[in-house]
Amino acid sequence: MEVIQKMDEVDYSYTSQELNEWFGLRSPNFIFGVIATYLLLIYIIVPNYMKNRPPYQLKTYIVAYNSAQMLACIYIINEIFRITSTKIFRFWECSMFESNTLAEYLFNRVTYFTFWLKISELSETIVFALRKKQNQVSYLHVFHHCSTITLVYLLLVNYRGGSALYPLMLNCAVHVIMYAYYLAAAVCDAETLKRLTPVKKSITTIQMIQFVLILLQAAVMSSSCVIAPMVVGYYAFVVIVIFYGFYDFYRKAYDASLKRS
Template identity: 45%
Template structure:
């Protein structure tokens, strides 16, 4: 195997230079937070919002296609066993399986990195209200979780359960965004309940991942530090999306009831 897909060296893995240690990721995330919270808001202070419709459509298509690819590769790497999340199954050590395991992990890293663009789109369109603490935390945390997958995957195929669910959610979400961007306003209003349902689906995703967590602790022997960090992130995301759902939708329901 070449270094672009990971090289097995005496049982260890030689990762590509940028992914060999966390400093590239830390640097990018630091710049990301600085740019979206300071540089771009200052840049947009006396400017009209950019439309960016074509770029957004392209971004949505790329995300959907990428998630379909991720699901296909997960099914291959796990031998279609990813849905059995409670089982501990070691990944096959065949040359092809190892190659595609690391190729997939690296692809997930760059895919999550590309999602940071969404925050910049919000700011450039002067939708700073969408750059919430939950939004920033979600993007930062998911990238760090993929880094853990690359370097600390000791629970085999079960580690891909999270990415599998997330890819399904993102296919639904980005498909909705694409349709909402090109459809007539009346159609968008008709599809509004789907937006609410996406938030519910995201919470269900996190709930299923939390159901999986005890099996990884008890049965799979995942390092305690990894489990604590992973569990903390998922709980925080679940709470964040639940809080968003409560404030965004239940408050709307109360207002309608008063009318």
């Protein structure tokens, strides 16, 4: 098993044990509370509030949100390459960090940042509800957001290996493209948006390829990395369910033969 060496001699002395004491990581109760609040908001509180009100447009917020998400994902990708350089592409290798190194410090910082970024993504569904687009609050959408938060939480409290940065890098790369499309959709006219339809199809394809690569790494990690089998099993289950959801959406949205039937 490869060990990522010290990147300098500065003392970066907060350990994984100390990381588990950071806000939101001390127990799973915080995550359960966030998810429960999220479900109440999108299924009960906001729909009831909007029942006799016109939909909000929220265009300014949508533009700002998509821009911020793009920048956040670019920041994460940059930090991952700062930690691993090109070793990130050797996803079949397990890597751990030496204690009190810059690499461990950066790993803890970027994964904790990702934890809060994923929580911020829950606001997307609340915006759907405020705009009275409840049809977009699909089971896949909700499952995707809830399960992603739990996966990042499990990463932070159960696995401190550099191998976890590979799926994070893939996900952020896809999200840069995805949020760029959403940003364009928010500011472009209807005719321009129609021309971007092939791009939307390509994004769905890229997302599915991402999940295949993530599952391939999960298969390697399950046999060669020191990680709890239950964590790997839950991780693989979530990715498979989300992959199927995207595949089903792709068939229904873009398969011409299905549209004719």
